[in-house]
Amino acid sequence: MILHHIALNVPVSDGLFTYRHPTALPAGCRVAVPFRGKTVAGVVWASGVESSIAVEKILPVQTAFTEEARLPERWLELVGFVARYYHYPTGQTVFAALPAGLKEPKPVEMPQPPLFYALNQSGRVQTPPPQRFHKKHALWQALFSDGLEMAALKRIHPQAPKLVQEWAARGWIQALNAAAPKLNPSEHMPNAAQQAASQAVQAACSTFQPFLLYGITGSGKTEVYFDVMAEVLAAGRQVLFLLPEINLTPQLLKRVRARFAGVPAAVLHSQTAAGRRTQDYLRALLGQARLVIGTRLAVFTPLPELGLIVVDEEHDGSFKQDNELRYQARDLAVWRAKQSGCPIVLGSATPSLESWHKAQSGAYRLLELPQRAHTAARPPQVEILNTGRLKLDNGFSPQALKLLQQNYRQGGMSLVYLNRRGFAPALFCGDCGHVSGCPRCSAKMVLHQRARQLRCHHCDYRSPIPYKCPECGNQDLTAVGQGTQRVEETLRALMPEAAIARVDRDSTAHQHNWADLYRRIADNGIDVLVGTQMLAKGHDFARLNLVVVLNADGSLYSADFRAPERLFAELMQVSGRAGRAQTAGKVLIQTRLPEHPVFAAVKAQNYPAFAEAELAGRELLQMPPFAFQTAIRADAAEVADAMDFLNDIKSVTEPFIGADVSVFGPAPMFMVRLAERERAQVFLESADRRSLHRAVSLWVQVLQQYRDSKIRWSVDVDPAEM
Template sequence: MILHHIALNVPVSDGLFTYRHPTALPAGCRVAVPFRGKTVAGVVWASGVESSMAIEKILPVQTAFTDGAPLPESWRALIDFTARYYHYPTGQAVFAALPAGLKEPKPVGMPQPPLFYALNETGRAQTPPPERFRKQHALWQALFSDGLEMAALKRINNQAPKLVQEWAAQGWIHTSHAAAPKLNPSEHTLNAAQQAASQAVQAAAGTFQPFLLYGITGSGKTEVYFDVMAEVLAAGKQVLFLLPEINLTPQLLKRVQARFADVPAAVLHSQTAAGARAQDYLRAMLGQAKLVIGTRLSVFTPLPDIGLIVVDEEHDGSFKQDNELRYQARDLAVWRAKQSGCPIVLGSATPSLESWHKAQSGAYRLLELAERARAAAKLPQVEVLNVGRLKLDNGFSPQALKLLQQNYRQGGMSLVYLNRRGFAPALFCGDCGHTFGCPRCSAKMVLHQRARQLRCHHCDYRQSVPYKCPDCGNQDLTAVGQGTQRVEETLRALMPQAAVARVDRDSTTHKNDWADLYRRIAGNEIDVLVGTQMLAKGHDFARLNLVVVLNADGSLYSADFRAPERLFAELMQVSGRAGRAQTAGSVLIQTQLPEHPVFAAVKAQNYRIFAETELAERKLLNMPPFAFQTAIRADAAKVADAMDFLNGIKAVTEPLISENVSVFGPAPMFMVRLAERERAQVFLESPDRRSLHRAVSLWVQVLQQYRDGKIRWSVDVDPAEM
């Protein structure tokens, strides 16, 4: 009997368990094993291991799925690193990185390599179909290529399967499992800055080199990505393209399909059906999919021939997973590029201060696109309006309403940006002051007028809108503040002839909602968009020439030191939606804090000014990126229990921790109550990453000894949430 370490989805120190099997199983092989009376899936992590336990007490592997290709060594190294760095059990990290279809204790059919069709020498010598049979003639000409898949041939002639079968029967067709991908030429001519950026990345082919592509909004970063990708794909290598959110995928996919129509591609995100996602994952692992596009979880996709990684909107908070395995996909992408010896391009109009600092220190190479790609497209004119003493109409200043009406009359398209969905942030009783809070969280319920519901946007608790105040019985309840639904209703009343469309998580729940929105915008069927962060980045709407930002400074009241950085990125990104074609763009930002440095930098459309000021302040305060942080959190029925738990661990670990590691807390979290649990946290901070990780390891060792089922704990390395 050969003993194996099997990775299981179990929350213990490493998640590796010993099982026996008559033969040595390859590392990375999926298996089914018994565990606590159930059959569960596992992954072989090591073979030929030793154990002090008697062999008859070691349980056998029930089934080894050896028909499928094992998960490769490079993938296992990535998981090992991820588990170590984020102080997370290896077994759970394995299953966090796998698609749902590979987490079950059952076999999965391996995708078959696609067939490519071309004319052989005999076929090329034949007389082609007459030109009057236009589609048949076009199909014949296409078969003179190095080989095309049937899907590509059907786009030329929908009778392709029948015709190719007939020609194959004549002995004229050659089939193969590989072909050089056919790349369509770009419709765009790169300007000098774009060419320089593309050539710099291409020159680094085959070597690890991180690039920060800093380009103002509308500067054509995507065309630089595509230019480099074309070279990498033409060389037969794979490309991993990471996006922060699903809603950016449809518009990008249209551009990808236009440029890389015949490149075998896989699109991986949470709305992909489980079976399709597993098959695309395996196609990428087998090298069949050459271009992989996806959201943060796609960073774990096995790629044997990776030649380039692109992380678009690299600053975006969506790349950070905020529960269970709390990884930062952007940082893991850089690690993967180093592991694979390939270049990585991190692109943004508002780079994260961590990436900008690395570019300034020489760890990353800075590439800059300082002008918009379209010569006629200019940066928008930004006006910051102090609304502190103005009377607002449902959040709108008179100036904002006038601009929106004027732009509609002139045929322009407007975007009203408010980062709060729902009808209003809170329901309020004017008689006694009662506000309706979530019974499970320390957050106010948001009024959703059309659904007649109050909803918590943190735990999704829902209740019907009450008809009276529970404290005093007053039936005249007031909606306080503005949400996207209320803004939409205000605009419909103000501009009844205008087509107003609201875009938030409530209005884009169905699979085809984004495609429908793009179709309506392209057909000039929308005059005013009302949206949240989902509309702030990545979209390119040619007719959009006015952006109005309501309640811009809400986040500046946050205790989070990253709040100014997030607000600046948000405002720059949403401002960048305006004036991307021939029409000049303008932006009106309403604020009660017009003197704040963030607004001066946005008005100047100058990222460098903001970054230099903010980094100087961070350095003074010894905050990231000049120091490293880990948050250790606990939650319990009562916050006092969570605090006591963390204080107990702190008392044990503090004497053993290095002097250059500071421990702050414990303290209640900003939102102390979430989903009926109350939360506290401790921050470990150090200018030395290794010292910090040693301290975190010590904390984890002690935490694992406490088996109090009433208290849950977690570790968040490089936390994004305070």
């Protein structure tokens, strides 16, 4: 009997358990094993291991799925690195990186390579169908290619399967297991900056080289990506393209299909059906999918012939997972590129300060696109409006309302942007001052007028709108603040003839909502968009020429040192939606803090100046990227219990932590209560990454020994939130 370490989805120190099998199983092979009275899936981590336990007492592997393609060695290396770096159990890391179908203790059907159909030599000399049979003639002409899948042929003629079968029976058709990818030429003529950026990446296509592609909004970063992708795909390599948000996927896919029509692609994100996602994951593993597009979890997709990674909107916070395995997909993408010896392109109009610092220090190579790709397009004109002494109408200044009306009359399209969904942030009693709060969180309930509900946007607790104040009985309750629904109602009253569309997570809950929105915009069926963060980035609406930002300074009251960086990126991104074609763009930003440096930088549309000033402040305070952080958090029924727990661990570990690591806290988190649990945290900081990880490892060792069912704890390396 040969002993194996099997990775299981179990929250223990490493998640590796010893099982026996008559033969040596290769690492990466999926298995089914008994565990605590039931059968579970596992992945072979190592074989030929030793154990102090008698072999007959070690449980056997029930089933080894040796007919399946095993997870490759490089994938296991990636998972091992992630488990070590983020101090997370190896077994749970393995299963976090797998699609649902591979987490089950049963075999999966392996995808078969698609067949590509083309005319053989005998078929090419036959007389084609008459041109009066348009579709049949077009199908015949399409078969002169190097090969097309049946799905592509059916788009030309619905009866393609029947006709291809008939022609194959006559000996005119050949079926191939692979075809040269069809790469249509770009419809856009790249400018000098785009060409230089593309050529720089192409020159490094056989080596690891991280590039930071800094291009102002509308500068054509996507065309640079596509130009490099075409070269890599034509060379027979695979491409991984990461996006921060699912809602950016449909618009990108439309452009991908136009440019890479014949390239086998896979789309991986959380809204992909589980079965489809598993099959696409396996297609990538087998090399059948040459282009993989996905959100952060797609960074774990096994790609044996990886030749390029692209991370679009690399600054976006969505690349950071905020629960369980708290990984940063952008950083893992860089690690994967180094592992595969290929270039990686990180693109943004507002790069993260971490990436910008690396570009300035030479760790990344900086590529710049300083002008908009559309020759007639210019950066928008930005106006900062001090609303401190203005009387606002549901959040709108008189100037904002006037601009919106003028733009509608002149045939333009407007975007009203605010970072809140719902009708209003809170329901307020004017008699006693009561504000409706979430019973499970330290957060206010948000009024959703149409659903007749109060909702917590943190834990999703919902309750009916009360008809009276629960404290004093007053029936005259007031909605205070602005949400997207309230803004939408205000605009409908102001401009009853205008077509107004609200875009937030409530109105785009289903996949078809985005397709419908894009169709309406393309048909000039929308005059005013009212939206939240999901409209701030990645979208290209040619007719949009006015952006109005309400309550721009809300996030500046945050205790998080990253708040100015996030606000600057948000305002620059949303400003960049205006004036991307022939029509000049205008942006009006309403704020009560017009003197804040963030607004001066946005008005100047000057990211480098903002980054230089912000980095100088970070260096002075030794904050990231000049130091490294890890947050260790605990939650309990009462925050005092969480604080006591962390203090106990701190007292045990403190004598063994070097002077180059600082420990701050414990302290209650900014939002203390979340989902009926109260939270506290400790921050470990150091200018030396290795010293920090040694200290975190010590904390984790002690945490694992302090077992208390009433306390939950977690480790967040490189935290994005304070």
